[in-house]
Amino acid sequence: MHGHRTLPAHVSASLGHAAPLYSSLAALSCATEPTRADSSISSSRSRVRVSLAALPAPPAPPAHHTTHPRASRIPAVPSDPWLVQEDGAGQISLPCHAHSPSPAPAPQLLPPPLAQPLLCLCYLLPPRALPCRAGVDGSARLVARALARVLSSRSLAGAVKAVGAGRFSRARVVVVLLLLRLMSMGHCSEQRPGFEVTKDWNGADQVAIRSPRGASVRVCLHGGQVVSWRNDRGEELLFTSSKAIFKPPRATRGGIPICFPQFGNCGTLEQHGFARNKIWTIDEEAPPLNYGDNNNNKASVDLLLKPSEDDLKCWPHCFELRLRVSLSMDGDLSLISRVRNVNGKPFSFAFAYHTYLSVSDISEVRIEGLETLDYLDNLSQRERFTEQGDAITFESEVDRVYVGSPGVIAVLDHEKKRTFIVRKEGLPDIVVWNPWEKKSKTMADFGDDEYKQMLCVDAAAVERAITLKPGEEWTGKLELSAVPSTNCSDHLDHPGRL
Numbered sequence: 001m002h003g004h005r006t007l008p009a010h011v012s013a014s015l016g017h018a019a020p021l022y023s024s025l026a027a028l029s030c031a032t033e034p035t036r037a038d039s040s041i042s043s044s045r046s047r048v049r050v051s052l053a054a055l056p057a058p059p060a061p062p063a064h065h066t067t068h069p070r071a072s073r074i075p076a077v078p079s080d081p082w083l084v085q086e087d088g089a090g091q092i093s094l095p096c097h098a099h100s101p102s103p104a105p106a107p108q109l110l111p112p113p114l115a116q117p118l119l120c121l122c123y124l125l126p127p128r129a130l131p132c133r134a135g136v137d138g139s140a141r142l143v144a145r146a147l148a149r150v151l152s153s154r155s156l157a158g159a160v161k162a163v164g165a166g167r168f169s170r171a172r173v174v175v176v177l178l179l180l181r182l183m184s185m186g187h188c189s190e191q192r193p194g195f196e197v198t199k200d201w202n203g204a205d206q207v208a209i210r211s212p213r214g215a216s217v218r219v220c221l222h223g224g225q226v227v228s229w230r231n232d233r234g235e236e237l238l239f240t241s242s243k244a245i246f247k248p249p250r251a252t253r254g255g256i257p258i259c260f261p262q263f264g265n266c267g268t269l270e271q272h273g274f275a276r277n278k279i280w281t282i283d284e285e286a287p288p289l290n291y292g293d294n295n296n297n298k299a300s301v302d303l304l305l306k307p308s309e310d311d312l313k314c315w316p317h318c319f320e321l322r323l324r325v326s327l328s329m330d331g332d333l334s335l336i337s338r339v340r341n342v343n344g345k346p347f348s349f350a351f352a353y354h355t356y357l358s359v360s361d362i363s364e365v366r367i368e369g370l371e372t373l374d375y376l377d378n379l380s381q382r383e384r385f386t387e388q389g390d391a392i393t394f395e396s397e398v399d400r401v402y403v404g405s406p407g408v409i410a411v412l413d414h415e416k417k418r419t420f421i422v423r424k425e426g427l428p429d430i431v432v433w434n435p436w437e438k439k440s441k442t443m444a445d446f447g448d449d450e451y452k453q454m455l456c457v458d459a460a461a462v463e464r465a466i467t468l469k470p471g472e473e474w475t476g477k478l479e480l481s482a483v484p485s486t487n488c489s490d491h492l493d494h495p496g497r498l
Ligand SMILES: O=P(O)(O)OC[C@H]1O[C@@H](O)[C@H](O)[C@@H](O)[C@@H]1O
Pocket: 251, 264, 271, 272, 354, 378, 399, 400, 431, 433, 456, 458
């Protein structure tokens, strides 16, 4: 049976904003050449073969697994968010099946006079102009060409002939092409690859992003908290306590809790503010970032927190707190937070990425980049001291706010021969915390000896509150890389690379 076909969700995701175009073309194809859409077609000239034939349907998702509306546009195979696969012989597989929570909408037929230039467009768009993941690895053009072939013919000329009878001057085709290209380029910088949404222990949504090389990050909507960051060998880079309590409204001991709008107990709110205890939402409509964040080669998810009625009672300021969590191809993790004042009057806040780094043994760890800085010692009523010359090492409890710190610091784990490079923007301070033995024993959600395996190094704005006037927005960025210690000097030599 041959009816109008929509593109599989996999393919739609890879085509991004261009997907409706291809769907329409697919519909046209089915209308004109019904037998071809379900069969494998080979082009001996191009050696491109596209198989739209039935592939095994993916297994039904487990009961605890939901697919977010946006995630329905991403591959069913979560380990491949970059989607389009291409083998050495130039073969592209476009699986027909992808589970989608809602029935696919019926495609709209394009009138041939419109379809003709659009088909040309499929052929002519350069990869970068396609606002999609496939564009990142350069295979969008191949997909477009292959699709066009499946739709109608083996060559552009044949395809155009098969699709429409209308005649267009070259100039008109070029104008349409340029317009569409401009439109797609506008979306290009903000287009983000997909992610997978599952449930955590408490039924709260959790977002997973995976890079093709195997690195991954998981973010919990409870707290907007990154709870796991793994490198491409699958090694966990963030610490989470074995005694962590994963139950809202308690903050989870580990990962990267967001401290907002208060840091510590310096204010009237609960310790570290309420953001880490709230349920965030996935932000489908995140506005573009004001400054350049090169999202190519990154997969990301945008989260949003707005104050509830209860929040407004204890902190009467209307805000929007956005968090973009991105994972690069290399496995670097970046967090970009934006706080917008949607209030009628100014407000001030503190902020910190309370980052629990996983270390081999705290006695083997040192921090470079904070030497000679002033710090406020939380263990001495925030008295101000100056760090003396050397890299910071650990022999007892530490709870300090290093003020006016540089944009890049390094945390070296001697035993693991691993260095965390911490880059930050918009966050002048670095908080360093390790509870050590005695305090560990007083913490219900922390193992007695776990202080040896963690070190909190928080990019933060603590000493001086950030003030926003009505309508103003603040941005604070953290980027984390974990590199072999032998390579870390490269990173430290380029402090401006954020
Ligand atoms: O137990 P919490 O609220 O997660 O805070 C842990 C620590 O977080 C650190 O950032 C603070 O500097 C410490 O003072 C605090 O003890």
